[in-house]
Amino acid sequence: MKYTKQDIKEMDQRYRAHFINSLSGFKSANLVGTRGLNGLDNLCIVSSVVHLGADPALLAFINRPHTVERHTLENIIETGCYTLNQVNQSIYPKAHHTSARYEREESEFEKAGLSALNLDFPAPYVAESAIRLGMRLVEQVNLAVNNTIMIIGEIDEIHIKSTDWIEDDGKVCIESAQTVCVSGLDGYHTTNTLERLAYAKPIR
């Protein structure tokens, strides 16, 4: 079946949102933890975290400024810090709930039933997450094309619950950590390893 740009344009708005959100493939599931200068914590799930580079260790995610992530964005800009916490099989319904539109003075930690973990870092971690990153804001890139904002951050510290998940060559088996992935706007999935493939070399 083929769909043209015109077909996409004519779709009902919610239908199009579900449809287009499915097309990029499976997505990462992370909770962004922030604390405003007012001392209030904020938590929101994002499915757009993407690897930018390993040295320096940089990750980016996409922020839609007119939606629920706005408080998160404000806190990141105010403080320059945030945490990324991988969503796992035990907490995905709670993590999903953080996408509800709460007021700034309401804490999604409390509303979703997740625990803020205060370590020696200016933003709260999610205690129930097994792989957690403390991030420092490096740059915000305004994408004029649709008024989204890409937040680029450098990994400042990493917390991994079990070193058993770290393979000899450095790969972290996030499947063993029961990390989930997302499809579309609301689909949550566990994974089964097919295999790890060797570094690809040209066939001559």
Place this chain on the structure above:
Amino acid sequence: MKYTKQDIKEMDQRYRAHFINSLSGFKSANLVGTRGLNGLDNLCIVSSVVHLGADPALLAFINRPHTVERHTLENIIETGCYTLNQVNQSIYPKAHHTSARYEREESEFEKAGLSALNLDFPAPYVAESAIRLGMRLVEQVNLAVNNTIMIIGEIDEIHIKSTDWIEDDGKVCIESAQTVCVSGLDGYHTTNTLERLAYAKPIR
């Protein structure tokens, strides 16, 4: 276990690449198909495709200009077009092979054993992929922080092999299409649906 920025810096380069690439969570697996003005086809796997917005329908991916994706980038800039083809369980080893460093005059389609499908679009699709997008370049954003380039494109056309995968509300069940996800640099995974969750509303 905690790792500091200094610990990351002191890691062996390959170890760090595996380690940091695992931390963003599961990634999408897509093949980028391009055709240069010289008529030569290029194909490369990327794990950084991310949803930017549904209206207009925009996707982005990250390109490292000094690696194997360089030919892809050159072709996209020359022609303004590319295809994105979801990697599925039947073709993931072939898809992975497209990451080998071939010369520009060599076609990764041929080398990897995948078939270029020429439809009425200026870039080749992957015949073996069940969910394929024809993309028009909208913008390239240079990320000075680590010399990567974000390619933003608008979906011009969509090919989905079976409409059975499209749910009533528009979500495409990419698990039914046997789309795979990636972890780290070389881990391939199938998925099992946990559930779809309802749109989250505040609890008062």
